Amino acid sequence: DTDFWGNTLVGQRRNLADWLRLQAYGFTWAATSVDQVYLPYTPRRNDFDENINWHDYTKEIGVSAQDLAFDVLSAGDQLLTDVPLIIINQPIFIADGSNSDLHYNAWYPRWFYDRWRTLMNQQTQTARWQYLDLWDSIPPAEFTDSPVHLTPAGSQQLSALIAQAILGFSR
16 A cells, blocks of 8 residues: 555656666667677586585584474465465586585585485475475586576476476376
8 A cells, every 4th residue: 555655756766767777678678689698607616625514504413394494385385275386496406526425516515405305305295295306307517607507408407397297286
C-alpha cells in the first residue's frame, strides 16, 4: 500500500528510472545483437592446499543438522502446500588435481560436502520432499570460472536432467 506521495511521479522516480534505463539498453541490444560482453576469465582451480576447514567448521568438530538451514526449507514447504516443489542440489565441479582427495573443489572440502549431502538426504526423506541430487551429474570440463558456473553445453545437460526429473515427479 502506497501513500499519496508513493503514487506520484516523485514517489515512483526509482521505478521510472529503472524502466527508462532498460528501454535505453533495448536500443543497443537491438542494434548490436549483444546484451552482455563475456570477458576472459580465470578458470576454476583444480589444485588445492591441505587445509580442509570450511569457514569455522573443522573435520574434528563436524557439522550437524542444527548448523544448517533446514528450518527455512520446512517453513517454505508449509507455505507451499498446493504447489509441487522439487529441491535440486546443483552440480559442482569435481577436481582431480593436487589434494583433490581432500577437496571436491575450491569451495568444498570433501568431508564437509559429504556430510552436508548425508544430512540433506536424511532431511528430504524424513520430510518426504521431492529431491533431485545432481551434484556429480555434469563432467568437470563443462565448468568455467567457479565450481558451479557451467558452459552452455553443461547448462543444456543440466536442463535436460531437470526436465526429465520434472516429468518423472509429476506422474
